Amino acid sequence: MTEKAPKTGYDCIVVGAGLSGLIAARNLKREGLKVLVIEAQNRIGGRMVGKLLPSGQWIDQGGQWVGPTQHRFLNLLNEYHIKRFASPSEGLKVLVFDGKRYEFNGFFQGYHEGDPPGVSDEEWNDAINAWNRFKKLSDDLPQGHPHFGDDIEKLDSDTLARWISDNTKTPFGNWYFSYMCRAVGFSGPSEPKEVSLLHALYGEKVASQSEAPEAELLHGGAGQIPSLIAKELTSCIQLNEPVYTIKHADDFVEVVTQKGSYKAHSAIIAMPPHLAGHLLYEPPLPALREQLTQRIPMGTCCKILVTYPTPFWREKGLAGIAIGNNKWVELAADSSDPETGVGVIAAFVSCDRYRKWQNLSSSERKESVLSDLAIYFGSPAMSPTTYEEVNWPRNSYTGGGYTAYMPPGVWSSMGQALSPAIGPIHWAGTEMSDVWPGFFEGAINSGELSASNVLLSLSNLKQSYSK
């Protein structure tokens, strides 16, 4: 292949057209900067991606929910006139534990309200007491990235599994906490044995279930948003162009792809951290950053979207929300848009369950998920209209889902290398955010912040030129 002279004249090149990259590029363009967005995949949106089913129903293959304290995301939804509706939750919830099935009129996801499920008082209190101890530790962390805290090395020297083992007495209490790590919170998801106790505490601190991040869903889905943002980025986005190399000096960046190269005053790398680490930097990055990106794996989760002619579970008084230590599906949630009348269940197969499940044949995988849904919601679950697996760990340009997590020792030794720019290279992506990391809210925060930092650095650069 022949070397061509790089294309020049760009103020900032954004690598990655996920939500944070799009927000960063849009904000810079609004300030009059010349921006180029380069994306490896054949589409924009990253983990904000939807699909139109033959029925006319939109489903979200990536994230889907919004909560009342996610102000940046709510503002974005208002700006684009996207309407929200309460995530369906009326009716009885289902818990399945060790083969016993409980219907109950309450809710617990760390925080609990209403009636407890029918497990014994000992089991219930064990789970709740452990949660309260965990919450207390989490509250005591400082705001922001946890490496700024004093005395955090001890918390970062244990796995969450060790803490759970030391702080629960019953198999139910142990499972419940593990379920929180594998299916719901603390970012990741990960097995408790994989994640730092400090990271789990930090996850609960800055993206707390107490703030109900799954309170609402969007008419038309979150997947419609990337193209709305991209309307302001006409002819600024190039798809199907993996980036290989970032050459850099104090005052320029050259981004080299399969197809060409591009020179700019600055760059924003808006990718999951481990993928940012896949690029070759010339000269090499500082050792802390080089090694940090070897140590932030993506979580392990497949999202499965199953649709039915109607939300049949409601006829039996069920909310369509179920958790349990079933063989495959630990969490399933009603995601039906009331305007369409279609029944939609979002089910999740995570971590060790995922690792076994993904070895099955396609028909075995479907059968196993539907069987678990039938245990939760009854036999009509076996007869869906559509069945869609979104296998994030097999997507090389994402590497997993929902988000990245820190194994033990990483925050306390290398956390300081996560977000600061290195010369003209800025980092974005929901994993960078110290509020709602792993959520759309974190992606927007990180995109906005990186754009501000680029603007600041370019204005400093102009000042130094004019001297």
Add this chain to the structure above:
Amino acid sequence: MTEKAPKTGYDCIVVGAGLSGLIAARNLKREGLKVLVIEAQNRIGGRMVGKLLPSGQWIDQGGQWVGPTQHRFLNLLNEYHIKRFASPSEGLKVLVFDGKRYEFNGFFQGYHEGDPPGVSDEEWNDAINAWNRFKKLSDDLPQGHPHFGDDIEKLDSDTLARWISDNTKTPFGNWYFSYMCRAVGFSGPSEPKEVSLLHALYGEKVASQSEAPEAELLHGGAGQIPSLIAKELTSCIQLNEPVYTIKHADDFVEVVTQKGSYKAHSAIIAMPPHLAGHLLYEPPLPALREQLTQRIPMGTCCKILVTYPTPFWREKGLAGIAIGNNKWVELAADSSDPETGVGVIAAFVSCDRYRKWQNLSSSERKESVLSDLAIYFGSPAMSPTTYEEVNWPRNSYTGGGYTAYMPPGVWSSMGQALSPAIGPIHWAGTEMSDVWPGFFEGAINSGELSASNVLLSLSNLKQSYSK
């Protein structure tokens, strides 16, 4: 850049010209196969690399030692007529703990002989008792990669830091074990908080200090070996050619680089696991492998080679071997070749010490290392002839040193994805080996094994063609 048709006619393409890649390519070529070795760097050898000093003294910037049970490496040395000499150890060893300096006539590196250092009996027994408990746990593991063992998940759910904290009573006992993790054994090196207890136990099982892997050094250094192997690979090695993409099907591999593309019946990816994960695979690899390579970071270590006109420490009866919780250098070892008369100290700055140290200026780094050596060996250490840092974590094509390690949870959940070939793609590199991983011995084992597996698969392929 323009697409060219791939070059064809290769039986096997080896990506990476470190020791394992060279051994694999050599073995395949000896069997008459058409082999191509593609290397990203401007030199072969990987972590087997030497440098000629102005004095005529060779130093090893990577690995340097060999032990009596490393039979593959010993055979290789014999084949190339490389002579060995006992790693200098006569005289008093030095221990510095919490500012106190002890000279003693013994040795302890996990295993101990001779007199103990002058710490209190309580401290000494604490360290030794913990070591014995650790050794017992390690002995009880099955042979080979530890994920084959029963009941290993519990060991894989804790950090080594937690085990040390639970199994030592004195600061000395705690430090000694941490030192073993940071500077000597268990592969990595890593902080105890970063590594799985299971991985540390496995490291001691399959690369045991009891077998004295640092018993001997090589006249002329290990760095002379790659070019000796490469004599059999004339015109088969291409340098300065980073690989980007591996396209694959059941019966072929196409390796795409910055400069062109190459098609073969099979490929051996002979790189550290995290770097193998940096390549783009089309189609994507199974999720287990994709996510495993996000979870095997390289250790954190800078090797510093300091030379003196003579081994001055011997005049004071010192062996030139020192360990201690000094500010920067926890381990220093006499590496002087008796044939040259030059004094050579190999010093190591690892893990959290390294992460602070690498922020210093070049002169501060040198001053800090020499000051620590002066504490160990006396003030002549401040006046070296040469001072050479080999900063492995800043080398993008290695990513750290000495080798990779597993954080908690990785072996038990994903270990099965480490070494098996995926279609025509085979994996090599010392990290793959289940004997002496992280050592030259492991690299040779892995290179030999991958070559055998390629031969087997190609002979199967031919049989299926002839049917």
